[in-house]
Amino acid sequence: MELTTVKATTIKIRTHKKQQDRIMIKLFIFLALVILLLLIAAFAAQLVPYDPYAQDLTIALKPPSQAHPLGTDRYGRDMLSRVMMGGQTTIYSALLLVGVITTFGTLVGLFCGYKGGKIDSFIMRVSDIFLAFPGMVFAIAVAGVLGGGIINAVVALACISWPKFARLARGQVLAIKNMPYISAAKLSGSRATKIVFKHILPNITGPILVTATLDIGTMMMELAGLSFLGLGAMPPIAEWGSMMSDGRSMLQTAPWVILAPGCAIFITVMLFNLLGDTVRDVLDPKTKKRPNRRRK
Amino acid sequence: MKSVLEVRHLKKAYQHGKETVQAVDDVSFQIHTGECLGLVGESGCGKSTIAKMVTRLESPDAGEIFLNDREITRVSGKALRTVYQQMQMVFQMPVDSFNPRIKLGEGIRESLINQGMGRREAKTKAWEYLEICGLDKTFADRYPHQVSGGECQRASIARAIAIKPCLVICDEATSALDVTVQAQIIKMLKRLKKELGMSYLFICHDLALVQEICDRVMVMQNGTIVEQGIPDDIIMRPREAYTKKLIDSIF
Ligand SMILES: Nc1ncnc2c1ncn2[C@@H]1O[C@H](COP(=O)(O)OP(=O)(O)OP(=O)(O)O)[C@@H](O)[C@H]1O
Ligand SMILES: [Mg+2]
Numbered sequence: 001m002e003l004t005t006v007k008a009t010t011i012k013i014r015t016h017k018k019q020q021d022r023i024m025i026k027l028f029i030f031l032a033l034v035i036l037l038l039l040i041a042a043f044a045a046q047l048v049p050y051d052p053y054a055q056d057l058t059i060a061l062k063p064p065s066q067a068h069p070l071g072t073d074r075y076g077r078d079m080l081s082r083v084m085m086g087g088q089t090t091i092y093s094a095l096l097l098v099g100v101i102t103t104f105g106t107l108v109g110l111f112c113g114y115k116g117g118k119i120d121s122f123i124m125r126v127s128d129i130f131l132a133f134p135g136m137v138f139a140i141a142v143a144g145v146l147g148g149g150i151i152n153a154v155v156a157l158a159c160i161s162w163p164k165f166a167r168l169a170r171g172q173v174l175a176i177k178n179m180p181y182i183s184a185a186k187l188s189g190s191r192a193t194k195i196v197f198k199h200i201l202p203n204i205t206g207p208i209l210v211t212a213t214l215d216i217g218t219m220m221m222e223l224a225g226l227s228f229l230g231l232g233a234m235p236p237i238a239e240w241g242s243m244m245s246d247g248r249s250m251l252q253t254a255p256w257v258i259l260a261p262g263c264a265i266f267i268t269v270m271l272f273n274l275l276g277d278t279v280r281d282v283l284d285p286k287t288k289k290r291p292n293r294r295r296k
Numbered sequence: 297m298k299s300v301l302e303v304r305h306l307k308k309a310y311q312h313g314k315e316t317v318q319a320v321d322d323v324s325f326q327i328h329t330g331e332c333l334g335l336v337g338e339s340g341c342g343k344s345t346i347a348k349m350v351t352r353l354e355s356p357d358a359g360e361i362f363l364n365d366r367e368i369t370r371v372s373g374k375a376l377r378t379v380y381q382q383m384q385m386v387f388q389m390p391v392d393s394f395n396p397r398i399k400l401g402e403g404i405r406e407s408l409i410n411q412g413m414g415r416r417e418a419k420t421k422a423w424e425y426l427e428i429c430g431l432d433k434t435f436a437d438r439y440p441h442q443v444s445g446g447e448c449q450r451a452s453i454a455r456a457i458a459i460k461p462c463l464v465i466c467d468e469a470t471s472a473l474d475v476t477v478q479a480q481i482i483k484m485l486k487r488l489k490k491e492l493g494m495s496y497l498f499i500c501h502d503l504a505l506v507q508e509i510c511d512r513v514m515v516m517q518n519g520t521i522v523e524q525g526i527p528d529d530i531i532m533r534p535r536e537a538y539t540k541k542l543i544d545s546i547f
Contacts, residue, residue: 180393181403183353187385188407188455189377202397 023281030275037268041087050078052085052238061254071256073246079260086238086261089150091268094220097154097161102212104158105165110196112166113173124170127163135160136222143231150223150239153232157222161215168211172204206283214276217269224265240265299365300463300495301327301350301383306359308345319345321519323359327463330493332485334506334527336542337516343499344388347467350497351385352376363463381411384456386469388499390449394440400448401426401436404455411459425454430480445472453481457488465497470505482509503531503543515539 056076070079142156226232227241247257387393408418
């Protein structure tokens with residue numbers, strides 16, 4: 001009887017290890033794909049086959065062909081080049097946005113969680129107000145006030161998105177603030193800033209990193225959404241959202257004009273979400289076991 | 297005799313939903329220079345709460361705390377950091393008292409560095425104190441989850457005595473150690489007491505150990521001190537019924 005138990009445990013341990021190996025492989029694949037995407041976007045200017053802004057009305061609205069794999073738009077600009085250039089704007093704006101809200105939100109959350117008291121309640125009420133607004137509507141209003149431009153769209157979305165990270169970080173801080181090792185750090189005469197950044201922050205980066213990675217896709221869609229509405233990137237700058245907006249009247253006559261940036265958004269967002277999911281599996285093994293995990 | 301620590305009418309209540317638990321109720325005592333004061337009592341009687349209030353990790357509801365004749369009941373910021381140069385604590389749960397992401401050695405060095413010691417000097421100092429507590433240098437490069445409970449407890453003692461405070465609060469500091477290591481630690485604590493005039497508040501379950509190291513002992517029940525005196529007297533001739541029960545249950 002004991003032997004069977006031992007055997008069962010061994011098998012369990014082995015499958016667990018296999019599972020872990022699989023997750024690591026998945027992580028590396030998705031990471032490699034995302035890095036590839038980032039590199040393509042970063043060096044788009046060097047990689048593009050045609051000038052994405054050069055107009056040539058003689059070849060306007062040509063369907064995909066050998067010379068133009070994704071066709072041309074109504075000004076005769078090469079869609080492939082524009083999608084690659086647009087990737088630069090969309091992906092890096094989304095990364096900038098997520099970077100800004102993660103940093104700012106985490107700092108606010110750390111401060112509130114550690115400090116507590118009246119300031120904490122006040123800032124949390126403010127963040128409640130932000131969370132109570134329907135996000136996109138508020139972003140449209142802010143972007144409308146600030147005027148067009150991709151940076152203004154980033155600012156608008158940052159305004160409404162930081163409270164999520166502030167809440168997350170604050171909750172995490174509260175969970176570990178009363179651990180004996182924080183008391184020990186106080187007893188060793190460390191200042192509050194040192195305790196927060198050396199003892200608390202490294203212990204809460206996991207969940208924050210996971211949320212941030214999962215948020216990249218969402219933010220990309222919202223940025224593209226603002227651009228689609230004409231509140232983000234201004235033409236002629238190539239951006240996936242505004243490119244889709246450009247092509248929406250030609251969905252029946254020239255579907256490639258809208259499909260090319262649409263698929264680009266779809267693939268990129270999915271890739272970032274898959275990466276986020278895998279990062280969560282790696283960093284937070286507790287949620288891994290649940291059989292019917294809901295994918296975000 | 298000069299007193300290192302004096303506590304007057306300390307009180308602390310905790311809220312558990314609707315009911316209040318008076319964890320510490322009007323406790324006063326003194327610790328003289330170079331004295332080891334024992335504190336015994338059943339689980340949940342408020343020993344750790346006293347330790348936390350004395351170290352200012354919890355604020356008392358009422359009462360005063362004096363360290364070397366200076367009131368520290370309400371100090372904060374820089375003044376509190378200087379208090380921690382004179383007072384250290386060994387935590388009841390040694391593994392939790394080390395940051396899981398920081399190596400033991402760095403945890404020990406932290407207070408030395410905060411006092412302005414150079415990195416290299418602090419490193420050798422940490423090794424030295426680990427060795428005093430019976431751990432070799434290699435433990436400095438281990439994470440808390442890579443050592444046993446007893447080893448972690450010794451590292452935590454090393455951390456507390458490394459800055460040579462005048463008062464060390466030991467909250468069940470030797471509970472996870474086997475008898476031989478315990479004897480070694482007790483010997484070291486006694487030596488530090490004699491050489492540096494260190495004083496201890498020694499919270500403990502083991503009456504034999506109290507008899508061995510403490511000059512005076514207080515018996516605590518439900519947040520109050522019911523009896524105090526010389527350990528031999530208390531153990532041989534307990535006056536309170538509660539103390540008798542406590543002694544009977546152990547021997
Ligand atoms: N942070 C807290 N919140 C609420 N109640 C607490 C808290 N800390 C301690 N208590 C309560 O206060 C009482 C005294 O706790 P304390 O930790 O001082 O006991 P103790 O004497 O150290 O016990 P032990 O020997 O088990 O360590 C207990 O009833 C406990 O439940
Ligand atoms: Mg205790």
